[in-house]
Amino acid sequence: MPLADHLRELRNRLAKAMLAITIASVVAAFYSQELMDLLSSPVPACEKGVLETGGKCATIAYNDLLSPFTTTVKVVLMAGIIVSCPVWLYQLWAFVAPGLHKSEKKYTYLFAAAAVPLFAAGAWLAFMIMPVSMKVLLSITPDTAANFLEVDKILDFSVRMVLIFGFSFELPLLLIMLNAAGVVTGRRMISWWRGVVMGIFVFGAVATPSTDPLGMVALAGPIIVLYFIAVGISLLNDRRRRRNDPDAELDDDEASDLDLTPGDIGEIESVRASHTLPQQADGSRSERLNGYDDIT
Template sequence: MALAIGRGHKANPEGRMALRDHLREFRNRLIKSAIALVLGSVAGFLLYNPLFGQLIEPIMNVAEAEDRFASINFDGVASSFDLMVQTSLFLGLLVSSPVWLYQMWAFITPGLKEKERRIALSFMAVSVPLFVGGVFLAWLVLPNAVRALLSFTPESGSNVITAQLYLTFVMRLLLAFGIAFLLPVVLFGLNLIGVLSGRQILKSWRITILLICVLGAMAAPGPDIMSMFYLVVPLLFFFFLATGLCLLNDKRRRRKAAKRMAETESMADVATSPDDLKNL
């Protein structure tokens, strides 16, 4: 059996290992990811109070600007502590994402070929900045989203918002933006494995633009139509960028297929030439 990855990888380029070594490798990667998550959660715990102040600031601004009651409500004795733990874990997951994504990649890649490893590393290198960029954009959009949603409250009404529900709303908004920014990676990945062609993606551009606009209106509802474009414009750019990359990849794939076919035909012509038939 081959040695574990790290000690015998040079002598074992295919990355094969015994089941026991494979489980040991998985355990080590899991422990490293857990340590990164714990450290990130500790950092999130220390940053909880200033972060929570930033989160509820849009609500306080609405209360001051419109001169009506709006506040965050903790509906239980331990709810404030539960909210602190959940927020810290969520922040820890975001902060430690480069570490646990790398550990996941390092665990998977020994079973891949060299070309597949490069593709997997490229996808990870692109996905992390895109996801973080989407989360950052959602953070910028959050005040407009809160202001727009609270504007539907009648003049005689007040907003007593449960902290747990508000945190869930913020997390969903951040994740929605982050995942939405992974659209080009998903499309290009489906194109690489042959599920979608560039022409198929391009044919659906009308439906895609409609869905992106609907998503932008739902995820970033601002007081004016411009707030929707904070999400719509980047998504449209990434969609057409991914479409262009898929079309180029299809062209490269057709060129390679034509070259292989030409080589096969030339070999067949040589095999059936008159001189070869005489030798037979």
């Protein structure tokens, strides 16, 4: 299509995606109280200044008059984006898919089918870790002080934890994609394992909003396991690639092994005969010179 038609299609796709997000957000507004309770559930709540289970606690508070309204709008909008993700992801796919080949579409389906459960697993793990992380952070509070947590801060903390854990679980899928594209081999990835393990632990220490050792280990441990799973899948893919094409892993300036075994003359002639030009419209074959037709 011309550029103007592409832009019009993009506008229509974006309009449908925004409409789906708006409808889902309006529906989520009727459950705003339940969403706020879910958001504050990881916080160890105080009852008369003492945590029910013992230890430190916190009280959720708003710092100004508009905070209840703005926080509710943020939570409702975030819920609308999450609930309507099948619609706007489909709109994105429908805009990109016509430019992909059949094989590329096949791989895209496979990677998308794997990306969704991986992100969901990371988000679920983050939600399981948040209560423990908050208790660890609040345990440092002196006995003479009290904790009053703003809802905006809790929302920011929860969203960052979910996004960091969710996208971090996509790292093995990215490695498999690079291996399928021929950018990196499984043997090369296994040679990086020491640096990768160290880098994952450093990333877990820096990226997690809680900055506690529990959150670092909870993030780094599953990613390391998924990394070695990705390495195993890449090694199997490399073996399959070598079996189908022994020269697939050669560099552009590296010569392949030549098969100098003499062949049967009859087989060579049959191969030559199979490469003749197709018949013309009148049933005859065009004249050839040095293996090519006269027009070529």
